[in-house]
Structure formats: C-alpha cells, structure tokens
Amino acid sequence: MDRDTAEPDVGTFPGPNGREWVEFHGANAAPSEYSHEFVWDITREADGPFVTDVDGNVLLDFTCHIGAAPLGYNNEKILGKLREFDLVEPMKIAGQDMYFGAGPTPEESSVPGSSHLMEKLVSVSSQYGMDTVFLSNSGAEAVENAMKITNDHRAPAKYGVAFSGSFHGRTLGTLSVTKSKEVYTRRYPEISGIETVPFCADRTCDPGSCDCGFFASGGSQLRNALSPEGGYVDPDEIAFVVLEPIQGVGGYRFPSEAFMREVGDVADEYDIPLVVDEIQAGVGRTGEIWASDHYPIEPDVIASAKALRVGATISRSEVFPTEKNRLGSTFGGGDLLGSMIGAFTLEAIQEYDLLENATSRGTQAKELLRDDAPEYVEDVRGKGLMLAVTFDTAERRDAVVAESIDRGLLTLGCGAKTIRLLPPLDSSEREIELGVGIFLEAIEAAITTATQRTPR
Numbered sequence: 385m386d387r388d389t390a391e392p393d394v395g396t397f398p399g400p401n402g403r404e405w406v407e408f409h410g411a412n413a414a415p416s417e418y419s420h421e422f423v424w425d426i427t428r429e430a431d432g433p434f435v436t437d438v439d440g441n442v443l444l445d446f447t448c449h450i451g452a453a454p455l456g457y458n459n460e461k462i463l464g465k466l467r468e469f470d471l472v473e474p475m476k477i478a479g480q481d482m483y484f485g486a487g488p489t490p491e492e493s494s495v496p497g498s499s500h501l502m503e504k505l506v507s508v509s510s511q512y513g514m515d516t517v518f519l520s521n522s523g524a525e526a527v528e529n530a531m532k533i534t535n536d537h538r539a540p541a542k543y544g545v546a547f548s549g550s551f552h553g554r555t556l557g558t559l560s561v562t563k564s565k566e567v568y569t570r571r572y573p574e575i576s577g578i579e580t581v582p583f584c585a586d587r588t589c590d591p592g593s594c595d596c597g598f599f600a601s602g603g604s605q606l607r608n609a610l611s612p613e614g615g616y617v618d619p620d621e622i623a624f625v626v627l628e629p630i631q632g633v634g635g636y637r638f639p640s641e642a643f644m645r646e647v648g649d650v651a652d653e654y655d656i657p658l659v660v661d662e663i664q665a666g667v668g669r670t671g672e673i674w675a676s677d678h679y680p681i682e683p684d685v686i687a688s689a690k691a692l693r694v695g696a697t698i699s700r701s702e703v704f705p706t707e708k709n710r711l712g713s714t715f716g717g718g719d720l721l722g723s724m725i726g727a728f729t730l731e732a733i734q735e736y737d738l739l740e741n742a743t744s745r746g747t748q749a750k751e752l753l754r755d756d757a758p759e760y761v762e763d764v765r766g767k768g769l770m771l772a773v774t775f776d777t778a779e780r781r782d783a784v785v786a787e788s789i790d791r792g793l794l795t796l797g798c799g800a801k802t803i804r805l806l807p808p809l810d811s812s813e814r815e816i817e818l819g820v821g822i823f824l825e826a827i828e829a830a831i832t833t834a835t836q837r838t839p840r
Contacts (some may be wrong), residue, residue: 385429385431385436385442387431387432387434388812390431391442391818392434392442392444392791392793392822394441394442394443394484394789394790394791394792395439395440395441396422397421397439397441397789398422398423398439399420399437399439399440400439401423401439402421402422403421405423406418406421406499411659419447419796419797420785421790422443422789422794423437423438424436424437425437425438425455425573425750428440430457430458431456431457431458431459431821432456432459432808432810432814433445433446433448433456433807433808433809433817434456435457438537442792443789443792443794444500444793444794444815444818444819445794446793446794446805446819446823447794447796447804447806448806448808450522450690450796450806451632451691451770451806451840452663452690452693453691454667454668454669454691454729454808454809455729455808456810459808461732461735461810462728465495465724465728465731466725466728466744468494468495468723469494469495469724471687471721472720474721475721475740476715476718476719476720477715477718478718483499484497484720485497485499489764493771495724496727496731497522497622497720497721497723497724498519498694498717498718498719499568501519501692501694501696501723501726502517502519502696504727504731505698506600506698507693508673508674508730509634509674509686509698512682512683512684512685513700514700515537515701516699516701516704517697517698518697518713519694519695519696520694520695520696520697520713520716520717521694521695521713521715521716522553522695522716523661523663523687523688523689523690523695524553524555524558524695525555526663526694526695526697526815527552527554527558527626527661527663527687527690528553528558529687529695529711529779530624530659530685530687531544531623531624531659532710533685533697533703533704533711534623534657534659534684534685534703535623535624536623536705536710537623537657537703538621538656538657539703541620541621542576542577542621543577543578543579543623544560544575544577544578544623544625544626544666545578545579545580545606545609545625545626546561546562546579546626546627547581547582547583547626547627547628547631548583548775549563549564549583549631549634549637550562550563550564550583550626550627550628550631550634550661551564551568551628552661553632554568556572556574556575559572560574560578561664562628563580564633565633566608579617581598581604581605582596583598583627583634583639583643584596584599584607584639584640584641584643584684585594585631585637585638587638587639587765588640589640589642589643590642591642591802594615594643598643598646601641604646604650606646606647606650607646607650608779610650612654613804615776619654619655620654621655622654623657624656624657624658624685625647625650625651625657625659626660627647627659627661627664628658628659628660628662628664629644629660629665629674629675629678629679629681630664630670630770632663632665632798633798633799634798635772635798635799635800635802636766636770636771636798636802636804637799638765638767641680644679644680645679645681648680648682651684652682654658657703658682658684659683659684659685659686659687660674660675660681660687662674662676662686662687662688663687663688663689664690664777665770666686666689667691667733668733668739668742668809669691669740669742669743669768669770669806669809670767670768670769670770671740671743671767671768672768674686675767678767684699684700685697685698685703686698686699691726691729692722692726692729693721693722693723693725693726694719694722694723694726695716695731713809732810733809739768741809741810742768742769742809743768745769745807745811745812745816746767746770746771747815748767748813749769749807750764750765750766750819750826752821753773753815753820753824756824757824757827758827758831760775760776760777760780760831760834761773761775761827762774762775762776766805769805769806769808769809769811770805770806771800771804771805771806771807772803772805773801773802773803773823774799774801775802775803777801778800778801781797781801781803781829782797782829783799785803786833787825787826787827787830787833788826791822791825791826793819793823803831805819805823807819
C-alpha cells in the first residue's frame with residue numbers, strides 16, 4: 385500500500401467475512417462497547433490512517449483506536465525500529481519487581497526498555513518538576529495509582545474531587561470518580577468521599593458569563609465547598625482533585641482558561657494535589673505533549689496510557705510513597721514490547737516534529753469543517769488533532785457516523801451528540817483533505833437519513 389496515493393475503497397460494509405468474525409468473537413466474548421463492525425485484517429496492507437478489513441475494504445481510520453495508536457497502522461516510524469530487534473520470550477516479566485536490560489549498560493542498550501521510557505517521560509514532564517514514574521498495565525491503573533499515592537501523601541485525607549462529565553476508567557476506584565453515563569456506574573459500589581463539581585465546557589466563559597454553575601457566589605463551586613470559604617469540606621482532608629484537561633468520553637469538552645485557572649489556583653492555594661488524566665488527550669494529541677501544557681495549571685500527577693502502550697503515573701518523588709510494596713504491578717512495568725513502542729512513539733514525536741504537524745493539520749481540518757459545515761453542525765472545535773464536531777441531535781450524529789463508514793471513513797461518537805476525529809499525528813495535508821471531504825459528504829447525506837436508519 386502506498387500511503388501517498390491510497391484511497392478508501394468500500395464495497396459492502398460490514399461484508400460477509402466481517403459478519404462471520406463478529407459472530408465468532410461474540411460467541412465467547414462478554415458484551416462490551418464495539419463502536420462499529422470493523423474487523424481489521426492484520427495480514428493485509430495498512431499504513432498510517434489507511435487499513436484493510438477482512439473483506440478487502442480499504443478504510444481511512446480517523447479514530448486511531450481511540451487514541452491508542454497515535455501513528456495509525458504499520459507506521460514505519462515505529463515498525464522500522466522494531467524490525468531491528470529480535471523478539472524474546474517472555475515479553476512480559478514481573479514488572480516493577482524485576483529489572484531488565486538489553487546490553488551491558490543503559491547507554492549501550494540495543495533497544496529502549498521500561499527504564500528508558502520512564503526517563504523519557506520524566507524529560508517531557510520536567511516543566512512540572514516531575515522526576516518519578518510508576519508503570520502499570522492500563523490507563524485505569526494509572527489513575528488508580530494516582531489516587532493511591534495522593535491519598536498516602538495527604539493522609540489521613542478522606543475526600544477526593546471529580547468533575548461532572550468525567551471518565552477515568554472502569555475499575556471500581558476510577559468509576560468512583562467517573563461522572564458521565566450512568567451505564568458505567570449503575571449498581572456498582574463506590575469509594576466514599578468523592579465530591580463532584582461542574583466541568584465548565586464553555587471554552588470562552590469567565591466568572592461573569594458562565595452558565596454551567598461552576599462560577600457562583602463570587603467564587604466557584606470548588607472554592608465555595610471548602611470550609612475556609614464557608615463550605616463544608618476541610619481542604620486538608622482532600623487527597624486530590626482529578627480532571628481531564630479536555631474531557632474525552634464526556635464529549636470532547638474543551639474548558640475555558642478562566643475555569644482551568646480557578647481549578648489550578650484553588651489546588652495551589654490549599655496545596656491539594658492536582659491529578660490530570662491525560663490518557664486520551666496526552667502524548668502529542670493536542671499539539672503539545674500534554675494537554676495540560678495549553679492551560680494555566682501546574683499538575684502534581686499525570687496519568688497517561690493509550691498512546692504510550694502502557695499505563696504511567698508520573699509525579700514528584702515526594703508525592704510517591706517511599707515504603708516498598710505500597711505500590712505494585714506484576715506485569716505493567718515489565719511489558720517489554722509496550723515499553724519499546726512507547727519510547728519509540730515519544731522519539732518519533734520529537735524526531736519528526738509531530739507536535740507542530742498536529743497543530744498545523746488540526747488547524748487545516750477545523751478550517752475545512754467550518755467553511756463547509758451546514759447549519760445543523762452546532763460546533764467545530766479542537767486542539768491539535770483532537771477534534772470534535774457537535775450536531776443538533778444525537779440521531780443526526782449517529783447518521784453521520786454511519787454514512788462516513790459507508791464511504792470508507794471511521795469516526796467515533798462521544799458525549800450526547802458529538803463526533804470525535806483522531807487522525808494520526810503524522811497525517812499529511814492530503815489525508816486531512818481527503819478525510820474531511822468524506823466527512824462533509826457524510827454530513828450532507830445525513831440530511832435525509834438521520835431519521836431513517838439506526839446506528840451501527
């Protein structure tokens with residue numbers, strides 16, 4: 385496949401092979417959230433955003449596996465380095481409990497491992513004074529560990545603060561700070577002491593214009609909840625404030641500078657650890673390594689995963705427990721392949737100026753979308769290549785997702801009536817123009833189909 389000339393080419397979707405694979409998979413798999421019946425054929429050609437399914441359909445993927453594959457499929461910027469390494473067994477060892485290397489010294493290592501990945505993560509987080517990393521298996525574990533270390537650091541704290549519309553994972557701990565769709569949390573037990581305040585998603589708001597309820601009574605709901613300000617929560621008993629700098633599952637909601645400044649100011653004033661969930665927005669997706677870099681906040685803990693291929697909790701050494709066995713992860717810190725790919729991804733972002741590319745291509749995409757979007761597109765927004773388009777109704781949104789697939793473009797819904805677009809960080813001008821063009825065709829087709837079809 386030649387990425388420079390590839391085009392989407394879709395016959396029947398899903399085709400008969402795709403349907404058979406879906407049925408075969410579903411025979412033994414517990415129900416989960418499958419956005420559409422796309423079955424990637426790993427034996428067929430794929431490159432960057434272009435991918436082939438089991439029926440031979442060529443699709444343009446603007447989901448990047450919900451951000452977990454930041455450079456798309458079979459990207460030479462990653463594969464070229466992986467080919468130099470002879471894979472070994474086991475590829476996972478007892479992570480944080482055992483060491484591993486690839487040569488006599490770290491400097492002579494033939495490939496980067498978990499030690500090198502942690503070094504790189506500290507380097508790209510040095511603007512926040514961070515010097516310590518704990519690796520785990522997933523984003524949920526990264527957030528869980530952020531909650532654990534801040535509770536230990538602030539003992540005997542008994543509260544945590546989360547924001548409406550948030551999504552932080554599917555473990556019981558992270559579900560306790562997840563405040564979006566009730567299907568995620570219904571009838572599951574929760575950890576106690578979690579306070580919820582509004583997430584102000586009007587990216588132009590200030591204390592005088594905010595209508596979401598965050599700014600109120602001359603301050604904010606966060607500040608006003610604290611006992612020194614007349615509230616009921618002792619700030620010394622708050623272990624953490626956790627937020628997504630840009631909400632993902634909640635609808636790609638981009639906060640205002642005023643909102644983020646107030647959150648940061650309250651956390652700083654009362655020395656409350658600020659935990660930022662960068663699992664979807666981080667690692668270059670927004671045109672900065674961390675989405676937090678766009679805003680006037682100073683995170684104390686960063687939780688990352690997806691694009692890294694492993695979970696990572698990043699902070700300062702004084703925030704982490706010093707006692708052995710307070711934290712542990714049998715395999716997370718010892719995922720050789722995940723650590724390698726995570727390190728190679730960070731190297732590619734720097735080597736190929738992908739932060740600048742994400743910013744330029746994101747600007748291009750927004751301009752194309754805004755120029756030609758019909759009136760029932762309520763909003764086009766984004767930072768870098770973390771893009772969102774909101775429609776007048778959920779039915780319209782679902783119809784656009786379906787019409788996009790029929791034309792060979794994979795997209796994802798989020799929030800109530802929004803579509804998120806996540807092209808690879810190294811997308812070319814041609815690929816953005818091609819993908820947005822298909823998307824606009826799908827929007828036009830959805831004028832007549834929004835009430836005639838059900839979502840896939």
